[in-house]
Amino acid sequence: MATLQIREALRHAIDEEMARDERVFVIGEEVGHYDGAYKVTEGLLAKYGERRVVDTPIAEAGFAGVGIGAAMAGLRPIVEFMTFNFSAVAFDQILNNAAKLRQLSNGQFTLPIVFRGPNAAAHMLSSTHSQAFESFYCGFPGVKVVSVATPADAKGLLKSAIRDDNPIIFFESEVMYSVKGEVPDGEHLIPIGKAEIKRPGSGVTVVTWGQGLAIALAAAELAQAEGLSCEVIDLRTLRPLDDDAVVASVRKTNRCVLVYHGWPYGGTGAEVSDRVMRLCFDDLDAPILRVCYEDLNMPYAENLEHLVIPSPARALEAIREVAYRQH
Amino acid sequence: MSRDTAVQAEPAGAASEHGKFASDAGVQRPRDGGDERAGSGAASEGGAARASVDEQRRLYTEMLRIRRFEETAARAYTQGKISGFLHLYIGQEAIAVATADLMRPGDRVVTTYRDHGFAIALGCDSGACMAELFGKATGLVGGVGGSMHFFARDKGLWGGYAIVGSHVPVAAGHAFASKYNQDGAVTFCFLGEGAMHIGATAEGMNLAGLWKLPIVFVIENNLYAMGTPLRRQSPVDDLTTRAPGWALDHDRWVVDDVVATRNRLARIAERARNEERPALVELLTYRFRGHSMSDPGKYRTKEEVDAWRKTDPLARGEAELRGAGLSDADLESIDAAVVAEMDAAVAFADASPPPAPEHRFRHHLVEDDP
Ligand SMILES: Cc1ncc(C[n+]2csc(CCOP(=O)(O)OP(=O)(O)O)c2C)c(N)n1
Numbered sequence: 001m002a003t004l005q006i007r008e009a010l011r012h013a014i015d016e017e018m019a020r021d022e023r024v025f026v027i028g029e030e031v032g033h034y035d036g037a038y039k040v041t042e043g044l045l046a047k048y049g050e051r052r053v054v055d056t057p058i059a060e061a062g063f064a065g066v067g068i069g070a071a072m073a074g075l076r077p078i079v080e081f082m083t084f085n086f087s088a089v090a091f092d093q094i095l096n097n098a099a100k101l102r103q104l105s106n107g108q109f110t111l112p113i114v115f116r117g118p119n120a121a122a123h124m125l126s127s128t129h130s131q132a133f134e135s136f137y138c139g140f141p142g143v144k145v146v147s148v149a150t151p152a153d154a155k156g157l158l159k160s161a162i163r164d165d166n167p168i169i170f171f172e173s174e175v176m177y178s179v180k181g182e183v184p185d186g187e188h189l190i191p192i193g194k195a196e197i198k199r200p201g202s203g204v205t206v207v208t209w210g211q212g213l214a215i216a217l218a219a220a221e222l223a224q225a226e227g228l229s230c231e232v233i234d235l236r237t238l239r240p241l242d243d244d245a246v247v248a249s250v251r252k253t254n255r256c257v258l259v260y261h262g263w264p265y266g267g268t269g270a271e272v273s274d275r276v277m278r279l280c281f282d283d284l285d286a287p288i289l290r291v292c293y294e295d296l297n298m299p300y301a302e303n304l305e306h307l308v309i310p311s312p313a314r315a316l317e318a319i320r321e322v323a324y325r326q327h
Numbered sequence: 328m329s330r331d332t333a334v335q336a337e338p339a340g341a342a343s344e345h346g347k348f349a350s351d352a353g354v355q356r357p358r359d360g361g362d363e364r365a366g367s368g369a370a371s372e373g374g375a376a377r378a379s380v381d382e383q384r385r386l387y388t389e390m391l392r393i394r395r396f397e398e399t400a401a402r403a404y405t406q407g408k409i410s411g412f413l414h415l416y417i418g419q420e421a422i423a424v425a426t427a428d429l430m431r432p433g434d435r436v437v438t439t440y441r442d443h444g445f446a447i448a449l450g451c452d453s454g455a456c457m458a459e460l461f462g463k464a465t466g467l468v469g470g471v472g473g474s475m476h477f478f479a480r481d482k483g484l485w486g487g488y489a490i491v492g493s494h495v496p497v498a499a500g501h502a503f504a505s506k507y508n509q510d511g512a513v514t515f516c517f518l519g520e521g522a523m524h525i526g527a528t529a530e531g532m533n534l535a536g537l538w539k540l541p542i543v544f545v546i547e548n549n550l551y552a553m554g555t556p557l558r559r560q561s562p563v564d565d566l567t568t569r570a571p572g573w574a575l576d577h578d579r580w581v582v583d584d585v586v587a588t589r590n591r592l593a594r595i596a597e598r599a600r601n602e603e604r605p606a607l608v609e610l611l612t613y614r615f616r617g618h619s620m621s622d623p624g625k626y627r628t629k630e631e632v633d634a635w636r637k638t639d640p641l642a643r644g645e646a647e648l649r650g651a652g653l654s655d656a657d658l659e660s661i662d663a664a665v666v667a668e669m670d671a672a673v674a675f676a677d678a679s680p681p682p683a684p685e686h687r688f689r690h691h692l693v694e695d696d697p
């Protein structure tokens with residue numbers, strides 16, 4: 001086992017897959033000569049050269065489209081968005097091309113392409129630079145969506161994503177790139193579509209992903225101090241959803257809280273809630289609660305941002321509420 | 328790797344010029360003595376004759392105010408009083424000052440996240456600007472936007488935008504409204520050279536040319552988009568070569584002189600205002616700091632930065648004032664007043680309260696406002 005930062009785990013995944021498969025290349029802004037805006041791709045230009053580590057102008061629709069076209073012609077692009085906020089500019093390419101060309105061509109083309117980068121709020125970047133995009137990208141068929149929160153998951157899932165023959169949206173986080181953790185040595189692959197129990201428990205199921213994980217684990221710790229045992233499930237893949245893992249836990253706890261970065265209206269949290277309700281309605285002892293962004297554009301001021309973003313304290317309140325604990 | 332291009336600029340009305348801009352892999356800098364200096368061409372009225380000493384002093388002081396504001400903000404950032412992204416305008420001040428000086432009532436500026444300089448030049452209170460960076464209730468936009476989103480509608484600042492290129496069609500929309508209402512206003516849309524390669528920019532500029540909107544697009548070409556030099560952004564160095572395809576007037580010069588830049592830009596603006604001649608202007612300039620506070624700027628050589636310091640319009644302004652007879656003591660007293668203003672801005676921002684918690688619910692829809 002090596003202890004790595006998430007950024008290093010991602011870099012190792014890209015490096016290993018580039019070494020393994022000549023068709024894999026990286027494209028995006030500042031990925032090469034600058035060594036990555038967040039240093040994920042550091043050293044890759046020096047190792048693989050400009051043919052396979054491609055710096056672009058600021059042209060998200062352009063380089064996302066180039067990635068899609070190259071994938072149709074047999075290459076395996078890793079498209080980096082400096083942050084997913086800028087993927088909004090390329091949304092049409094992903095929605096109407098990446099997600100649809102296989103179907104439109106009646107299966108003549110496959111699109112083995114990964115769109116990756118940091119997602120959701122960082123710290124005091126205001127409204128246009130703090131957005132969680134999973135609800136947009138989970139909202140249509142033809143793509144898979146992954147969100148990682150630990151170095152081991154980052155490496156194992158990115159390697160699987162690069163090998164997958166479908167378009168993959170791969171979410172990281174600016175504020176988590178330096179998070180450290182153990183990563184298994186050798187070939188380390190994690191299947192797409194599988195959730196993981198990050199903390200076993202019996203009283204309340206807490207479903208989370210991405211930046212939500214640290215909040216959920218902190219809240220579970222606080223709940224434990226009050227004698228409430230939480231099982232924290234990290235979805236890791238948001239589309240397709242691992243219904244079985246969530247349902248198995250809720251059958252045991254009879255209670256479910258969702259903790260995530262993102263707006264409350266519709267979207268991924270609402271989807272999980274709907275599935276739990278449909279698949280194990282009779283097992284539920286309380287309504288499912290969601291702890292996420294307030295339904296607001298992100299303000300810059302620190303005190304306001306703290307109120308909008310979910311906190312362990314807010315998650316704890318929801319945990320108490322589904323357990324009918326007075327406080 | 329080395330690339331030298333020599334592109335003949337078309338005459339842009341009275342300001343006829345035939346410029347060359349040399350760049351190579353190592354050092355990007357203006358050609359010494361090239362005729363694309365702001366003071367060349369039709370704008371080459373010499374020295375003090377172009378402006379009175381009072382006027383020169385005023386423009387110099389405005390540039391200095393921006394520089395000191397930015398230096399003060401940088402210090403506050405390292406002290407942890409400012410967070411998020413902070414993009415400094417140091418080196419580019421003359422552009423905002425020249426623009427503010429030629430604008431008429433009702434004219435608008437739309438710009439990028441590198442927006443503090445325009446706010447100061449357009450007369451926004453430096454305390455309110457600093458308080459915005461500090462995320463305080465007394466900030467220019469109540470602490471909601473931060474560094475990248477300065478708005479002051481009453482001063483003509485119609486916004487700092489942070490998605491590259493996305494403000495270009497919006498600015499065209501302001502000009503569309505001016506034409507619709509026949510209000511006689513000109514919109515000045517500023518963008519980095521990095522924004523010339525994204526779709527929204529092409530769409531906005533094409534519409535402006537197609538509909539002959541009263542707008543001047545100004546590229547602040549500081550030669551880098553974050554760490555990417557121009558030669559890895561664009562197949563040509565002269566970005567005004569795109570203007571004919573959009574039927575935009577065009578002009579291009581090195582910003583080494585605030586007076587000449589103002590005069591040359593003013594003529595272009597009046598043609599946009601009165602003659603249905605929208606324009607694309609490329610201003611060659613330089614940012615002396617990194618892209619933002621988190622960028623050490625390792626992609627540039629010291630020689631390159633030093634070469635550009637020689638054409639810093641602020642330094643030129645100072646030299647001209649000395650030439651006009653101002654003493655060390657005169658210049659020091661100008662600076663002391665500016666420094667005192669910025670110290671007061673910090674004191675004001677420090678003493679201001681954070682936004683009230685309820686403020687986060689405001690202004691999403693008109694119904695949200697009391
Ligand atoms: C669509 C989009 N992509 C990427 C970014 C990240 N980004 C912010 S500023 C910048 C560089 C812009 O350079 P330029 O247009 O030359 O302006 P300058 O910063 O030099 O003033 C980049 C890549 C962004 N804000 N928007």
Ligand SMILES: [Mg+2]
Pocket residue numbers: 519520521547548549550551552553
């Ligand atoms: Mg630039």
